[in-house]
Amino acid sequence: DIVMTQTPLSLSVTPGQPASISCKSSQSLLYSDGKTYIFWYLQKPGQPPQLLIYEVSNRISGVPDRFGGSGSGTDFTLQISRVEAEDVGIYYCMQGLKLPITFGQGTRLEIK
Amino acid sequence: EVQLLQSGEGLVQPGGSLRLSCTASGFTFSNYDMTWVRQAPGKGLEWVSGITVIGGNTYYADSVKGRFTISRDNSKNTLYLHMNSLRAEDTALYYCAKRSTYSTGWFNSDYWGRGTLVTVSS
Numbered sequence: 001d002i003v004m005t006q007t008p009l010s011l012s013v014t015p016g017q018p019a020s021i022s023c024k025s026s027q028s029l030l031y032s033d034g035k036t037y038i039f040w041y042l043q044k045p046g047q048p049p050q051l052l053i054y055e056v057s058n059r060i061s062g063v064p065d066r067f068g069g070s071g072s073g074t075d076f077t078l079q080i081s082r083v084e085a086e087d088v089g090i091y092y093c094m095q096g097l098k099l100p101i102t103f104g105q106g107t108r109l110e111i112k
Numbered sequence: 113e114v115q116l117l118q119s120g121e122g123l124v125q126p127g128g129s130l131r132l133s134c135t136a137s138g139f140t141f142s143n144y145d146m147t148w149v150r151q152a153p154g155k156g157l158e159w160v161s162g163i164t165v166i167g168g169n170t171y172y173a174d175s176v177k178g179r180f181t182i183s184r185d186n187s188k189n190t191l192y193l194h195m196n197s198l199r200a201e202d203t204a205l206y207y208c209a210k211r212s213t214y215s216t217g218w219f220n221s222d223y224w225g226r227g228t229l230v231t232v233s234s
Contacts, residue, residue, distance in 0.1 A: 037217035041157075048207050048224035049149075049157065054215040060222065092157055096217025100173050103157040 002026050002095050006104035014112045019080040021107045023093035028073045037096040040069055040078045043106075044089040052091075053078065085111055114138040116208050116225035123231045128198050132228050134191040134208030139223075142186040145211035147219040148193050150204035151227075160206070161193065162219045176202075198232045205229050 003026040013019045023038070030036045036056050041049040051060050056076065057069040066081040080087060088111055093104040120132035134146070147162035161182040162171045170182050181194040191208050206228045209221035 033216075035216070037215070037220075039215070039217065039220045043157075048209075048227060049221075050224070051212060051214075051220065051222045054212065054220060055217070058214065060212075060214065090156075094157075094220070096215065096220045099162075099171050099218055101159045101162075101218050101220075103159070106156045 001100055002029075002098055002102050004093055004095055004102050004104040006091075006093060006107050008107060009105060010108045010110070012110045012112050013080075013083045015084060016082050019083050019087075019109060021078045021091050021093075021109075023071075023076045023078070023104050025074045025076075025095055029076075029095050029097045030073060031097055036072065038069075038071070038076050039094045039096055041092045041094060041103075042087075042089050043092065047089075049092065080109075083109070083111070087111075114210065114223045116210065116223060118206075118208055118225040118228045121228045121230070123233065124198055125234050126199060126232055128232070129194070129196045130198065130230060132193040132195070132206055132208075132230070134193075134225055136189045136191070136210065139210065141184075141189040145219060146182075146184060146191045147209050147211070147221060148182065148191075148206055149209060149221075149224075150202075150206045150230075152201075152204045155204075158204075159219065163191070195230070198230075200232050203230060203232045 040053040043049040053069040090106040148160040208225045210223040212222035
């Protein structure tokens with residue numbers, strides 16, 4: 001199975017400040033079609049996960065542009081340029097290259 | 113509006129069985145792969161099973177293979193998860209989810225149900 005490792009596991013950020021979450025996969029997530037199958041989800045308190053970003057850097061419709069994704073191969077980053085109170089929750093990376101799909105352990109974002 | 117309405121919540125003894133349901137509306141259910149993801153209390157997300165549109169192929173995590181069966185009834189717009197030989201470690205909130213329209217990656221999901229709590233305890 002592909003192992004997804006996130007760091008840090010928790011983050012406390014002042015509103016308006018940036019935040020960054022790293023996700024490393026145990027093997028490259030680049031497929032022969034040229035796409036890289038990594039996804040980012042946010043699970044807000046008491047809610048199901050919501051898809052934020054697909055294939056490294058593509059935001060889902062309605063996701064604010066303060067969210068950005070980057071990376072390649074096995075190393076990926078989710079960046080929030082200016083954290084807002086509504087961004088609180090647990091962020092998960094997920095690989096969709098091979099079954100079983102696997103998630104990172106999650107990174108809890110709190111507001112200072 | 114896409115909705116996934118889940119039912120089947122329950123407390124069951126170890127070794128028992130339970131069936132979860134997920135009824136979809138707001139999209140053409142028969143056109144989308146569907147999946148189940150679970151979350152043990154206070155833990156992260158774990159993929160459980162998925163079913164495709166083409167061929168109705170089914171896939172399972174090793175932890176549930178041989179015990180759980182995923183199925184769908186397109187005439188009822190409903191996804192099922194039949195769970196047998198339940199263990200304490202199967203205790204979790206089970207989410208059904210719809211394959212996204214954004215990516216061809218395996219079972220990436222853009223809409224999720226609210227979750228159904230399964231508790232396995234004597």
